[in-house]
Amino acid sequence: MTTIVIHITQNLATAIFQSTKMKMPSFLHSFPPRSFFFCCFLLLPLLLLLMLLVAPSSSAAPNQKVTVSLYYESLCPYCADFIVNHLSSLFQTGLISIVNLRLIPWGNAGIAQDGTFICQHGGDECFLNTIEACTITIYPEVVQHFKFVGCLERLTLEGKHGQWDSCFKKTKLGSSPINDCYTSGKGKTIEQKYAMETDQLNPPHKFVPWVVVNNQALEEDYQNFVTYICKAYKGNVIPSACKSLSTTRTYDSNEKVNSFQSVCYADMARNVTLA
Structure with missing residues (x-):
């Protein structure tokens, strides 16, 4: 035996x-x-x-964060409203803990043959798009740069975007790195990358704000972004912000929507050729 x-x-x-x-x-x-x-x-x-x-971990994949990408432009009032009054809920409810939030400030802008940026709401928008792009890059921590972007977009809603530099004091972020980024031309390089990414969206964006959740464009249903986040999340612990939501809704591109949408359409930029 x-x-x-x-x-x-x-x-x-x-x-x-x-x-x-x-x-x-x-x-x-x-x-x-x-x-x-x-x-x-x-x-x-x-x-x-x-x-x-x-042994490989079997729990790593289900707990990966949901990627949410917002394509927008700084002086579109509907983008500003979405950022200040809707997207900010990610931080207020703690849902940001399961979200990889990406902000891409380019929107309906374009690049002319001579390399000049052309923005839907004029030169101020091109400038502020670049300022926000510099802030996102220099302060990659989402809580930091979102506070600055939110501050600037709130000024847009109030018609005070000319006071954008007051956001440095309000958010306690250093102004010198941002100004250096802009004056050195680094900001322009960042914006060119954002332009390329926006131009390669599939399906192409028709307006801003344009929200993409895990590579799914929400199109006209963008205001229901929380539902899509909760549906896409595969983690074992369901966030409290998701427990009261129904996650069965999906966007039907054939569904009729109101003729008036709270968006800035991209038609103005259709004839602008990317460099």
């Missing part, structure tokens, strides 16, 4: 070594049966721990 147990233990040890892609040391074959038996009992806990450490 003891011989049978020893053989079973030896076979189990061999199987464990093979499953972990390890070659069984040759010295184990030279152990006397009884010594090998006790050795295996000593080694098995260690080997099982090793298997747990090298």
Whole structure:
């Protein structure tokens, strides 16, 4: 009977070594049966721990954050309203803990053949788009740059966007790095990348704000972005902000919508050629 147990233990040890892609040391074959038996009992806990450490985690994928990308322009009043009065709820409800929020301030702008930026709401918008792009890049922590963007967009809603630099004091972010980013031309380079990304959207954006959740464009249903976030999240712990929502809604592109939409349409930029 003891011989049978020893053989079973030896076979189990061999199987464990093979499953972990390890070659069984040759010295184990030279152990006397009884010594090998006790050795295996000593080694098995260690080997099982090793298997747990090298095994791929099955819980990593379900807990990945939901990526939310907002394509917008700084002086579109509907973009400003969405950022200040709707998107900010991600932070107020704690839903930001499951969201990778990306802000892309370009919107319906374009680049002329000579490299000049052309923006739907004029030169001030081109300037402020770049300022926001610099802030997002220099202060990559979403809580930091969203406070600045939210501050600036609130001024847009109030018709006071000319006071944009007051947001440095309100958010306690340094103004020098942002100003240097703009004057050095780095901001223009960032905006060119945003222009490329916006131009490559599939489907192409028709207006702003244009919201994309995990590569799904919400189109006219963008104000229901929280529902889409909750539906896309595959984590084990459901955020409280999602528990009271129905996540069965999907956008039907054939569904009729109101002729008036709270958006800034992209028609103005259709004839502008990207450099």
